[in-house]
Amino acid sequence: MAAPPRVAVIGSGPAGLYAAEALVKQTDGNVRVDVFDRLPTPYGLVRYGVAPDHKSIKSIARYLQRVLENPAVRFFGCVELGRDLTRADLLGCYDAVLxxxxxxxxxxxxxxxxxxxxxxxxxxxxxxxxxxxDAADHVFDLTAEEVAVIGVGNVAVDVVRILAKSADELRETDVPEHVLDALAAGRVRRIHMIGRRGPAQAKFTTKELRELGELPGVGVHVRPEDMDLDPASAGLAESDRQVRGNVKVLNGWTTEPDATLPRRIDVRFWRAPAEILGTGRVEGLRLERTTLDESGRVRGTGEHETLPVGLVLRSVGYQSVALDGVPFDDRASVVPNAAGRILGPDGAPIPREYVAGWIKRGPTGVVGTNKSDAAETVRNLLEDFDPDGPRPGGTIEDLLESRGLRVVTYNDWLNLDAAEIELARSLSRGERVKLARWDAMRAACHPE
Incomplete structure (x- = not known):
């Protein structure tokens, strides 16, 4: 009887763990899946991208935890592709790499x-x-009273909301102590969220947007003229439920908010960044008024204004980066693939190599989108697998030992998990407080 397929999954975020789950389900557990991450922590974007005050979304980690606890799945943290292992190393140990x-x-x-x-x-x-x-020692100057956030997607809304909240409102979340201290010392009073297009083209979801208007002590304003919809935008508002919901919420903010409120959010549409101004550091942001041409493309009108901001946060989209030795489309910032099968320069599938998640399709969809995306890739991977064909002879255990690498196992991660829960208890700060520095995280993983 042939040995079960051995699959390496590179990345332990939602896409990687949904792929591991699909591998187990589609083989009835007759598989061996090793999930690698360069960090000592699993869950990827759920841990490091979902805003700390969105606890219901972060709870997806509890679902993903069950994947890592399946006996067919192992976690290898602090192992980085390109630094600790090469593409050839993985192909020498596994039947397939995803x-x-x-x-x-x-x-x-x-x-x-x-x-x-x-x-x-x-x-x-x-x-x-x-x-x-990687960002634990970053310093952000939050002494400026006015800040610009460029972008009108959900990430931009998250950033605006965190800036607009008081430190006390974030105290029950998992933000690290040094972050909470920095936010408490901040002086941000006015936040401009800026979009190049109009309200009908904004990418945020209505639920996320509505949360801005529910913040205590915060007034939200949209200029009435920015809500004038051209015929195409008006058509979108009629046909698309999300656009219709967004427009309704935004129209509710066209009256001037109470001037006595301590903080204010201005949502600005039809403005494109033209130049970030300053001598030595940011002192202002020059914007150009925009409109849409007949083909729906943004063009400038030549009308400019300047905002006196001291901090500019750019949120105009994510993109993937190339992996060492793996084909990459620099234009689309994805690995070229056909339904998850990686394609070579000739357009033909490369044997035994697959892709899932944002590096497969680009940064689109919500966390749950990765589930069906990963299942598609896994179906093709298993369809290609030949149990009677040649199999790799190496083992990952021997390879890691030969290089003296100290990996973080799932049990090691549980030590770190427990340390964060205990830290929150000692600080009276909710369910957990994150350890954010490499040395503290490693020490918690491997307590002496």
């Missing part, structure tokens, strides 16, 4: 002044307040 590393960097604006201190990617800010170890 990459699910997500989309890790922000797209750039491409405007003058973008690299001034105080102009930062929303990804970095989100990683910081979510406790990602």
């Amino acid at each position: 990459y699910s590393t997500g989309a890790m960097v922000d797209r750039r604006l491409g405007v003058p002044g973008e690299d001034l201190p105080g102009s930062v990617a929303a990804t970095d800010f989100v990683n910081w307040y979510c406790g990602h170890p």
Whole structure:
């Protein structure tokens, strides 16, 4: 009887763990799945991308936990593709390799002044307040009273909401202590959320948007003229439920809010960043009024205004980065594939290599979208697997031992998990408080 297929999954976020789950389900457990992550923690975007005050969404981690507890699945943390293991190493140990590393960097604006201190990617800010170890020592100047968030998607809404909340409102969340201290010391009073297109083209969901208007002590405003819809936008508002809901919420904010409220959010449409201004650091943001041409493309009108902001957070989309040795489409920022089968330069599938999640399809959909996406890839992987064909001879255990790598196992992660829960208890701060620095995380994983 042939040995069960051995599959390496690179990335332990939702896409990777849904793929591991699909592998177990579609083989009735007759499979061996090893899930690798460069971090000591699983769950990817659920842990480091979902806003800390969105506890219901973060609870998806409890579902994903059951995947890691299946006896057919193992977790290998602190193992990085390209640093600790190569593509050839993996193919020498596994029947198939499935990459699910997500989309890790922000797209750039491409405007003058973008690299001034105080102009930062929303990804970095989100990683910081979510406790990602790569961002633990980042410093954000929150002394400016006015801040601009460029983008009108859900990530931009999350960033605006975190900036608009008081530290006391975030105390029961899992944000690290140093983040809570920095937010408490901040002086942000006015936040501009800026979109290049109109309200009908915004990417946020109505539920996320509505939360801004429910924040205590915060007034939200939209200029009435920004809500004038052209015929195409009006048609979208009629035919698309989400657009209709967004427009309804936004129209409710066209009256001036109470000027005595301590904080204010201005949602600005039809404005494109033209230049980030400053000498030595951000001192302002120059915007150009926009409109849509006959083909629906954004064009500038030549009308400009300047906002006196001291911090600019860029949230205009995520993109994936190339993996060492794996084909990559630089234009689309995805691994070229056909329903999860990785394609070579000739357009033909490359044997034994697959992809799932955002690196497969781009940064679209919600967390749950990854489930059907991963299931599709896994169906094709198992269809291609030949149990009677040649099988890899190496083992990952021997390879890791030969390189002296100390991996984080699932049980090690549980030690870190328990340490964060205990930290929250000691600080009287809710369910958990994240450990955010590499040394503290490693020490918690491997207590002496």
